[in-house]
Amino acid sequence: MSVSVLVILLAAAAVMMVIESRGIRTTLQLSFKGDVKRETAFLAQWGQSVSTPLAALIVWQLDPPRRRDALLMIGGVLAASLMCFIVKRLCGRVRPNRENAGKFLGPSLKHANYRESFPSSHSACAIALSIYLATLYPAAAPTFWFLGLMTALLRYVMDAHFPSDVLGGVAIGYFNGWLAVQAATRWLSHWTI
Template identity: 30%
Template structure:
């Protein structure tokens, strides 16, 4: 898996369009930051007084599971970021922490996408598309391997489903 991840990273980041893609990826990646999900949850709560409260409660439960799990896994596995492991690669941004597995941005994006799919099915394609784009942006920025994204998506979806079951 690491060899395939390394080949994919080297190929992507050595493409002539890599810097241009990174500029766009930076914008998409910002959507994976926490404040966007808080604002979106508050907007849903405000606009949908019936289902919005349940959505907000489920989102809080899902993130209460996801955040400590992704932080714990990063510190347990301690996989170095691509640019730290490969001298020939440079990241386009400075990540917030040292470790790459799993992707926290992707996990958070898939928590929200999964909940939006369940509570608001007409938004499913948009929500999942955005979650995939957040994950891909992290690879294009050089801070995650593709398998980090897959693990983050799995973690986020699992935490959302568990929160739905608990709440």
Template identity: 30%
Template structure:
């Protein structure tokens, strides 16, 4: 609880930070924000529709994997009087963070697609936001991010295989 308490004392004491963290939470819920971005990309960037679909598949697949792991591990969310919970959650399960998982997968795939350093820009704020909101332990968000990176790697490997099959 010490790390959560320290993060909340520093960043959680700022209403604008909590507001931004809540906004990120709503965007990332069930990977819906990432699905929306992938859908827009799919609609406007016809030559790379398969890659945009890959972003959606990667984010949703990562989210689904995190849900399965949550149901196996069954770690409860932080529950201590010293931790202020600043957002509602769809479940009481904590490990791994589904927001961290889908955000990392989407950021890696979007970064590969756009050539921008999106994992470095998008992932740390999402991970920190989950701790600011008091709904995850640091190990939850780190494990979620690792799972998201692995999920993105699976999608990228599948895309490479599709590309190599087309050139044969």
């Protein structure tokens, strides 16, 4: 992990939060239709509850020596998701294009999608999954990075999040993906499946 990349992501998220808090419009309000809408929705699900187990299943089936990696990869994505869940519940930021958009409402134990904007869990999980797969299969790294970054970008383009939410999610995914790779490096020699 590059600490400088993590610091840059966090600093960019902080700068964007300041810009967003000043009322400067940062959302796009685009409208997608037909196949474009369906394809973007598909790409925006990389790292989520269907694509992550599918990626793990493919690793499990096609690369038996790396079956343990499939489990740690799921663990890294789950860790990113859990971290986002906790931060979302603590911050309570209202999503774009809603009443009080961008406002931080504070902690809540109750699920309410409208107030779960920061950080972007989709972005975090997509990046965590991409980092792990790119480490396992360097030849396909550009594809995995494309999928992860496209998911993050689409969360912004589809107005699900403010730019700072996406950057915060990418930072969380980057950190958790790196942690999962480190765990694999240290623990896999001790496991047998």
